[in-house]
Amino acid sequence: MLRPLTDEQINTMMDVATQAFADHGFVGANVNKIARNAGVSIGVLYKYFETKEGLFITCVKRCLEFLDEVFERTFSIAKTHQTKNGSVNDGSNTGNVVHQEFISKDELMALISNLIREDQIAAKNHPEYFRLYHQITVSKGPYPEGIAKMIEEDAANLYCSFMALAKKTAGTRQDMEPAMFAFFFDNLMMMLHFAYTCDYYDKRFKIYCNNACLDNASPEADPSQSIADNDDYIHEQMMKFIEGALFYKEV
8 A cells, every 4th residue: 555645745746747847848758757756656656646647737737826826916906906707898808807996107017016026036936837838838748628728817817907907097008908918918927937947038038138237237247147137127127118018108
C-alpha cells in the first residue's frame, strides 16, 4: 500500500512538474524525469495524477490560482464595485461589470500602477508560471479543448470591467471600446511578463530599450544584466504610455 504524500511532497512534485512543462512544453516534458526529480516513484505520481494531461491541467490551475491572487490584491478596491449579473449597459461584453459611477484619475492610475508593480514582483518570484503560459500560447501540444478559455476568461472579464470603469473617469477617452482596450492592455501586460521570464523576449526588450534603460540606471548598474532589473524605470515609462492611451491631452 502506497503511503500518502505530505503536503510538502505534493508541492515539491507540483513545482518540479510546472518547471518541466514551462521549460519543455506538454509534449517535451518527461513524466518519469518529473517523478525522479520530485523524489517519488512513477507509480506514486500516477496515483495522484492519472495521466500526464491530468498533471498538466493541475499545474495550469495552480498557476491560475496564483495569478488570481495577484489580481485580487491589485483590484481589491475595484472589485468591491463589481457584480456578476451583467445587467449594466456599460459598454463591456463581460458578465463581470463595474457598477461604480465614478473613479478619480488618481485612483485609476494607482490601480494600474499597483498592477504593474505586482506583475513585476510575480514574474521575478515565479517565472515558471509565466513561461508555462508562454509554452501554451506558442506550442502545438495536445492541450485540452477549452484551456484557452480557462486561462483567459477571468482576466478578460476583469480587464473589461476595469476599462468600463476607466471610461467613467473624468478626462478619459469616451470613444474607447472597453473590450478592445482591455484586449490591448492585456497584450501589453503579457509582453511585460514574457520580457521578465523568457530569454527571447528579454533579448527583444534589450534590442528596443537597453540604451534607454542603461541611460537611466544607477551608476553601479551592470550593463550585462537584463533590463528587467530596472523595474522603476520600466514602471515609469509604462505608466506614461498607458496614461497617454487612456486620457485626452490637456490643452
